[in-house]
Amino acid sequence: MLAQSILLLAAAAFPAVTAAPALQYREPTKTSTSPRTTHSVVAGRGGLRFDPENIVAEVGSIVEFHFTPLNHSVVEAAFDSPCVPKDATSFFSGFFPVPRPADGSAVQSGEVFQIEVRDDKPIWFYCAQNTGRHCQSGMVGVVNQRFDGDKTLAVFRSKAAAVQGASVVQAQVQGGWRGANPNPQSGF
Template sequence: MLSNSVVAVFLSALALTSAAPYPQGTATIDTRQTKTYAAPRETRTVVAGRGGLRFDPENIVAPIGSIIEFHFTPLNHSVVESSFERPCQPKDAASFYSGFFPVPRSPDGGVTQSAEVFQIEVKNDQPIWFYCAQNTGRHCQSGMVGVVNQKFDGDKTLAKHKQLAAQVSGDSGVQPWIQGGERKANPNPLSGF
């Protein structure tokens, strides 16, 4: 027979493991196992808004475990995960969303970028489609879309995805909060691209 103190400790531990660590709706917790990397991971830089309404580069090849780091230039851009078939709309409730990055133009005409970046991890070899959700100027519908690890053996190409985006008549969608990646300090804000 167990003593009352052992039962009390067990019940306390059980209550702690079943309690939610955050109030519902304020955080996304990824409970999947992650890899431990022996060497630094590769980072691919993507610039939102350099040279107009586009991502540069817009077609990225990146190995599993690498980081895609989005930098933002004037005036106001975001990045949202979509599906090939439904551009300009979040893929699903778990799709990544950076939030908006308003960046003022430099008074002297020089290159400026956000003091923050948004990073996602490439977790598998499936294509990751994304877009800018800025509706002023209809960025996604104007071709501000991109892909990580596009398959080159079928008809799901970036060019076809841009055609589908151009046909979207409504506004671009966003998630209710920033999720699926990490906003962090820009590691090289004076890079000048």
């Protein structure tokens, strides 16, 4: 009798399991847990140019702009209208004034500007510094240029050289992220 009472108490304390618990299935998210590729572009290294000026980047990649002396920016443009923002939502880094060291050593801004590549369409860009007419002098570039037609970086540069007026900027920094340079001593 005592054994039966203990069994009944144990059964009450630990209810019987009649079936295995149902498995929960969740759809995977679209977010990747793998690290993103970051493509570094230096504005002003070696003169009025972006280095590199033609970037091939997968969707989801980051393009990070580093700025050297004296004062550069990066603005998104349309292929047919260089030196002018593509539209009201075009990215604009703002200007990055960087003093030139007296000893001539390499230096860059303590901040960078980053954009995310959101699709595989070409992204045309330029420097809007008007002192020296940087855009018109060839300081232009592209992310994901197509190689099957006449919309090339060389043609874009030629169109920029033909622009008579001043380069145009957005009213504010937008379309990307401005933040601390992750490696300001990198020798750019």
